[in-house]
Amino acid sequence: MGRCVLTEHGEDHVRERAMSRxxxxxxxxxxxxxxxxxxxxVLSGSGPVxxxxxxxxxxxxxxxEYRPSALGRGLKTRRTGTLGLVVPDVTDPFCAELAAGVLECARTFGENVLLDAAHDDPEREAEIVDRLVEQRVDGIIAVSAGEGTAWEAAMRAGVPVVFADRAxxxxxxxxxxxxxDAAGVRAAVEYLVGLGHRRIGFLGTTAADTGVREETFRATLAERGLAVREELLVRARPQRDSAFAAAAGLLQSRPDMTAVLAATHLLGEAAVLVARELDLRIPADLSVVMVDDVPWAELCDPPLTAVARPGRRIGYQACEVLLRDPARRDRSRPxxxxxxxxxxxxxSPPAGLSGGTARSARTR
Amino acid sequence: MGRCVLTEHGEDHVRERAMSRxxxxxxxxxxxxxxxxxxxxVLSGSGPVxxxxxxxxxxxxxxxEYRPSALGRGLKTRRTGTLGLVVPDVTDPFCAELAAGVLECARTFGENVLLDAAHDDPEREAEIVDRLVEQRVDGIIAVSAGEGTAWEAAMRAGVPVVFADRAxxxxxxxxxxxxxDAAGVRAAVEYLVGLGHRRIGFLGTTAADTGVREETFRATLAERGLAVREELLVRARPQRDSAFAAAAGLLQSRPDMTAVLAATHLLGEAAVLVARELDLRIPADLSVVMVDDVPWAELCDPPLTAVARPGRRIGYQACEVLLRDPARRDRSRPxxxxxxxxxxxxxSPPAGLSGGTARSARTR
DNA sequence: CCTCGGTGTGGAATCGTTTCCAATACGCTC
DNA sequence: GAGCGTATTGGAAACGATTCCACACCGAGG
Structure with a gap:
């Protein structure tokens, strides 16, 4: 038939594709x-054939080479086989880990994942939600920054929403x-107090998500009979430069502080870098604990003690809650x-206790 | 009208939503x-009204609260306003950075991004591509692991593909x-050679993507008149444990090696950790350079010298190539x-040159 | 021989949009 | 006042699937 039998099949494809769609x-x-x-x-396996x-x-x-169109199917079945995932920032290791969990779970359900980053901007978040609704996603998993209004709209539009990591x-x-988070922070504070620290600093953010961490920090200190010293609590905006400024301010002006709890890995990073800049040795001069056990915690010298939060499992579970048993989804607590x-x-124990060298916080 | 004027609006919505869809x-x-x-x-702004x-x-x-359905529209217009992004692993900082670039660019074009991770598994990659084609994405950006067959199928189906980071x-x-990569690796090797290093190790992967890095490593050494010593070249699979094994093997058995180039941040991590384990001081006992300037490179002690590859810009550009001017897309070199x-x-200069202390590589 | 209950099968409606095309009305010019 | 281009507008036909419903066929039981 064809001049070259071996390639006839391939030619067929080319011709078919090139001509008609x-x-x-x-x-x-x-x-x-x-x-x-x-x-x-036949293709959907329903009915007798x-x-x-x-x-x-x-x-x-x-x-x-027929591939059913998800568009046609979705129109009729009212399911797109796709769900939305909204995170503050994909390059944040915790978010990435969470996203990996969602991806993993979605895959087991045969669902696709539409991803976007809201960068802690409520307005942008609302716009993203709008687009997801327009895409008629089967559901949305959100690590939300903004207030609820965008999410209410989505839910009114019939799109189920599950919140992950932040309530x-x-x-x-x-x-x-x-x-x-509360248990994690409590453990961290108790650990520091147990080592003998009395003047513990706290680096938090203005964003809502470190709220419970700060509260728990205060509460645990109080439980242990330690006064909360407001000048040791500093809040930064969730950007890198702001984190640095906050850490620099805290470490520079509070030479009697012996330990610091960073409520965020960004703040932990800032603390480590600022300490190094100020020639503060960790842990001899300053003990550091950080929330979120990102990969570099182990690479630090010394390796950083951290509160490990199961980002991947959070993502996985959120996805599972969304897809499995949608009826029971609504009631039930977090x-x-x-x-x-x-x-x-x-x-380590603070300098005074362990007999370490006096700290030298020169401001060069 | 309503009993409570203030909430009437809200009730309206609830009723409408609850009843009809x-x-x-x-x-x-x-x-x-x-x-x-x-x-x-009116809504699409076309035609006179x-x-x-x-x-x-x-x-x-x-x-x-009308939201046009992307399904209906897509069916008619043959555009979904969504593109696919396939990466090896979302939790990899470089991939995450690349994804952020894609997201950023896609946003300016009003496109959504469907993300999935292939985990360096060609089979899985093929399955993902299949699903993207089924979703009728407007295009695919791929950091590909497998061979071309999956991508050929996508292109036959009329879905444009752009490769990012890996050819x-x-x-x-x-x-x-x-x-x-070639220029980056060349600069790194020349830097090490310039410092006086003669016995430089190379940690690569079996995956294809570090191929040019190894070649360039060899070539640059040769250019500088240095023999390539095969026993200093080690390859690992792209998993964490394999990277460790490779690094351990190399650092342990080659005490005369004075510097190592890690072709991947995973391998760099392994090198740093193994060196620490072996009590090799960086850079006194061993100089380390790594490809990919991930965030922790700066947090390391000492901070790591690295080849910074512009992940975000790669993603952004790939997306731009895909969306802008689709006609000119095909011709033109990478x-x-x-x-x-x-x-x-x-x-730093190797121990012999700088007069540093003799290295002590005890294997405890 | 005539119903009856299945089993396969195809036609046609439907999902929610866009867009072509025809129809209407309007304001001009001649 | 007739003719005509133009500004608006609505109806209906796609787009590509699923699915309800009707129909044809066939062996069994009355």
């Missing part, structure tokens, strides 16, 4: 000599999956996943 | 007393955006973005 179910039906309904039945017809349809589909303050009633204090080398 | 263009048309065509014209009608339609749309070996002819050697504190 992608094959539709109608093309398959025609080629197999059956009706579209039958093709649909005789083995002979099935084979013909399957063959036709293969020959045409929004506002009214939107939606299932939530969180890390047990899922809380354990956080764990990973003790490494960045904390 | 989301408003369609037909609902808007009816409410505004116009035809669907007119609504479409009288100001009065426009206002009525806009009002109706607002009252109904696939196979036949699939598609635009590509790369970092100038876009190559500069990589830069960022010199920090992990390299």
């Amino acid at each position: 992608a094959a539709t179910i109608k093309d398959v039906a025609r080629r197999a000599g059956v009706g579209v309904a039958t093709v649909s039945r 005789s083995p002979a017809t099935r084979d013909r349809v399957l063959a036709a589909a293969r020959e045409l 929004p303050a506002g009214p939107p009633q939606a299932p939530t999956v969180l890390a047990d 899922v809380v996943l354990a956080a764990e204090l990973v003790i490494r080398g960045s904390c | 989301a408003a369609t263009i037909k609902d808007v048309a009816r409410r505004a007393g116009v035809g669907v065509a007119t609504v479409s014209r 009288s100001p009065a009608t426009r206002d009525r339609v806009l009002a109706a749309a607002r009252e109904l 696939p070996a196979g036949p699939p002819q598609a635009p590509t955006v790369l970092a100038d 876009v190559v973005l500069a990589a830069e050697l960022v010199i920090r504190g992990s390299c």
